[in-house]
Amino acid sequence: MTLAHRLKPTHLALMLHIGETGQLQRAAALSAMSQPAASRILSEVEAQAGGPLFDRHPKGMVPTPLGEVLLRHASLILEGFEAMEADLRRAENGEAGHVRVGAVTGPAVGVLMPAVQAVRAAASGIEMTIEVAPSVELMRGLSEGRFDFTIGRLPPGYDGRDYHLHPARREEVALLVRPEHPLAGQRSLPLRALRGADWVMQELGSPIRQAVEAAFMARGLDVPARITNSSSLLVALTLLEATDVIAPQTAEVVQLLSADRIGARLVTLDLTDPIAVSPCFVIRPRHRRLSAAADRLLRAVFEAL
Known part of the structure; x- marks a missing residue:
């Protein structure tokens, strides 16, 4: 296995702590591991890297040119992991993500847009795509997976048992x-x-x-x-x-x-x-799970109704 496949976030964090403190013992403590374990990991990483990562001096450990390369990339990789985890938490909490919704004109103006504004005020990280079209086009897009939910009418040829139908305003x-x-x-x-x-x-x-x-x-x-x-x-x-x-x-x-x-x-x-006009419905597929972001907008639509 290559070095990239063998390295773990804990290994990278240890290398960064060594570079910051210049001492293996303090780096081990910051990484919540024993000094022997830290020494073993450092030896394994150096073996995979093809040479020493730090020069040992009486006043501490100093990165070698090889170590400088590893530390630079380790910092970027860990920052990427932290950003990914933060994005995952936001998506899980409905604070980020992409929502795609379709609506006929009246409910788009009177119901959907107030809900969109409310969600954006509370969770600006959510990206929204809003399409206004006749109900036939909306249902086609919903069945093809292009929309998370729609606000419109159920045209002939669609089985209402396949969808959750929530009454919207009468127009x-x-x-x-x-x-x-x-x-x-x-x-x-x-x-x-x-x-x-x-x-x-x-x-x-x-x-x-x-x-x-x-x-x-x-x-x-x-x-x-x-x-x-x-x-x-x-x-x-x-x-x-x-x-x-x-x-x-x-x-x-x-x-x-x-x-x-x-x-x-x-x-x-x-x-x-x-x-x-004949009444509209908030329509979503019965057997398709909404993302947290889409569910957040759906709840805002119900509040607007």
Whole structure:
């Protein structure tokens, strides 16, 4: 076996103590071993290194050029071990690590981001990757192991028995328009007043669009026909700024856009009857164990809920 394979952290610590004190007896005491044991280890290390590591003088032991090389690397190696142990303890305690989470837009804004901020304030060593996407893409990523957990809906084709499902907030739909829109400012608008309007709406099959269409159909009205299809919030904001479109978004997204720091010039239509989206869930695989860091964020999500 080579020297690198035979050396142990206790051997390296002993060599460093000899270099620091210049005395084998004191180095042995600092290493919590007897002097004979320390002398035996030193002889074994020198034999493996191919020569003396210390010159013996009446005033103490002085490193040889060979010893200087070993001491320099021993210091770096032990520092690496200490750093590794500290990182392991942080990871074990949920203070470090990498968490990957996916969410649909509303819960990402209203639930996930407050939880992320709370965790980062308490454990800045945790690296987080947050992805916002439709539920179908989130579940695909969850089943492939790309996410620790997601906040969204369980699409058809997935067996709920394979997952832990925790109810999240029920989402309400708000209809965004620019302040100059003809319907802006009117009170208690029935849905029939929105017939013939231009819309920018999520693609067919998306929960928000399904909720809007179901609200029209429940009142015997034709679903909106003049639609620009896009799930991009950036596209919706661009059209809202320049045209009289109506953009359905979750109430949590609307609250974010209405904040002073965003500066979006938008208002919501005051509807007679609210429009609700099908509920979301916090979803994680039943048979996959979360890391301590991911579990810490999950608990913060539950607190935010």
